Amino acid sequence: MEDFHFYTLPLTLLALLYAWFSIKRLYSGGGDTSPPSPPSLPVIGNLHQLGQLPHRSLSKLSRKHGPLMLLHFGPKPVLVVSSADVAKLILKTHDLAFADKPITDHLKTIFYDGNDVINLPYGDRWRKLRNIVLHELLNSSRVKSFASVREEETSLLMRKIEECTSLLAPVNLTVMLVALSNDLISRAAFGNKYSETEHGKIFLDGLDEASRLLANFMTLGDCFPWLAWTNRLSGRRAALKRIVEKRDIVLDKVVQDHLKSLNTSKENIMGILLGIHKGEIPGVSIDLESVKGVILDVFTAGTETTTTILIWVMTELMRHPAAMKKLQDEIRGVMKGKQLMAEDDLLKMPYLKAVIKEAFRLHPPLPVFARVARDHVNLMGYEISPGTIVLINAWEIGRDPAYWEEPEKFMPERFLNSSTDLRGFDFYLIPFGSGRRICPGIGFATAAVEYVVANLVFKFDWALPNGAKGEDLDVTERPGFAVGTDTPLIVVATINSDV
Template structure:
């Protein structure tokens, strides 16, 4: 018995030493503080995916602007202050410049062949270069101004008909329709938003794809419980969405390859699919531009391009309706600068200083993209804490853009804060990062904002806006839905009155 006890003591000593060392280890080796979790699932059951940015903000108020979570078998940290966002996205950008692998996005993006969800690599850099040179350059964005103008004019005509019949306008639907029409014409060379079965198919596909991007898959966090995704039907739903998406993209490509299809004249701009097919044909790329590659790239344009472009004007109109003083000031600027012009052109928008401040405040206050996900590709230290490779990193833009240490009266919708203020949303000011920062900043900012500004300016120029009968501005809710961009949970329905 004595030798057995001695052996057990000897074997236990190293374990005890490790426990003591772990308890008293130096701060630089400690993980950030965070809420206690449950065995296996960690903190997963404590978080609601539909309201994640709010919940992470509340946790930061308890555990600090840098805290950790355990999401199943995954370690995660959350950043909730401008100071730490700058340290992470500027000083440690190369350490966290990849995306966390997630079952839904990887499947839909042909295993990460595109830009948004692709892991950081030579391949990603080449795809980004293609997009920046051929799609998001100032010249290319300007060349499609006629598309934006024609579609926004059609939007005004639709709302004018509603105004003539005193009919309420569902702005959420109308703005989504014009945003998707613009993106489709730029990307595919035609609209898929006309009346009938094709429109229904298009919108259902768009909505389902957006839902799948941020749907919760158990297998992402607890791999051995992946069977739960099959049991709940999530796996089948993802497969069906991918197949429908692939069929749609193949039809788009086949239409462009069909010699009988009427091609654009040389004087007109090539759409994105046509550009990609020409690049594939030239075979001058350092990567193999396969058809799956082309489908993955246009997926980004199709979903991400529509998502933020559609949600931001809706949030802007929400803020304006809930703040009549701001609405009156924005419309007064339009009258003073543009006079009685029936349509506000893109060159007019550049003179609308207060309108631009309204849109900046919309991006700050409503944060259409509230969470920025990254993943550590190597170990690094921040605030004395050791962050291990493969750790999930969430930058809570919602919390940062409402940080009382960075913003005066952050819970007030106050566009004047951006007048005579150089803070912008282009990734250099870390108290304002609606589109991210560093290597993973959204490359389509200029394209998206050109559309957002034109839509919002003309909504304010053409109409006076009122609440439906029996409703007051304070009745407009500000709940959001999860997604690549944060849309209003309940549609924004208003009554338009033609400007006299």
């Protein structure tokens, strides 16, 4: 936590206020009816224990203190959930009571004061916006309608890789998959590759910069309103303001360009949203601020998370050549005699789906997701006060030996002949969350990941440069909005001679 280290001295002086915060903590639910809690420091509580990779730090603490653990970020009570059984209580039994999301000043700055489906508080406005996203933008029919976009962009990716093979050059798969995800989302959202324009690059660079700034859960100013000045001193607020101003210039231009069009296209998300804004669907409405908020959600939740899981899938396949061979045999058997893959072909590839589920289990792109208690709740005999933040560690739940045999092992076979899926009904596998706040883009994301991975494995054989082995791959995690690998995946591709 850069902010914490930067302000160590003033925080030490503020420790004199410890007694006051102890009383505040008791008032917030820290008494005898509270869950187990690790020791904390005066004033800052457990903030210092988050670390660069919070999912790992929280996992280490929960293995010592239990699957339901109470921390304090300054005076704010924070529940940490690390088992499927407790997650089910939060996301199903008491789903309504925990239906809000925590939103900081920085998130409000980025997401139009929280006027987006990810951050809006639960209520009528959120339900209406959520229904638009689910029923008009990302329903199963709409996801299928983007099949041609997935096919065209994946075909372009294959050609880029072929060019590298003809030059006997290694492939930076990380860079290529980032570009692919940006182009997929850009075409689905805007109807064209806006990423190829100068304005589009500014927009995407701004999203990437904002993601890095939001890598930490909270700053000191979020935990202590009277320390909000630290965000100004650290430069975070100014940096975010600069990013938002540049982004809004681009997004406002896109909106105006679509509005000026006589026939707004209904083949992309922006066109559909603006059609709703103009009253083309009776009984459904949306303002321009929310149009921009939804578009921002699509990019934020779509690009980085899709890229992240694609890279993790290919990384694990490189590390496990037996799994790679088994997947190649399945896909090439289905495609025997065919050159071009159709999405219907994926229905005949159960091992492909198992590989992707296993990658999501081990490497959920958003390893920790958050809720906020809206009401007073008695949870497992503990009294939880309104306003308590809840952090659900999907990464730790996916590695819990109570649910998974050899949980640290990449073993796709565990999902063969299994009804476990990614839709949040099985609380021991929740990479997209669950309940009312489950990610609405699950169908779009999984369709893209399945199709891209199937083509990569079908059309190429893969190796590491200079004869390196899979176990030599650096799988150090990179902090960020979505937790990916810190080192680019550099590989050598050879064209499958049967294609």
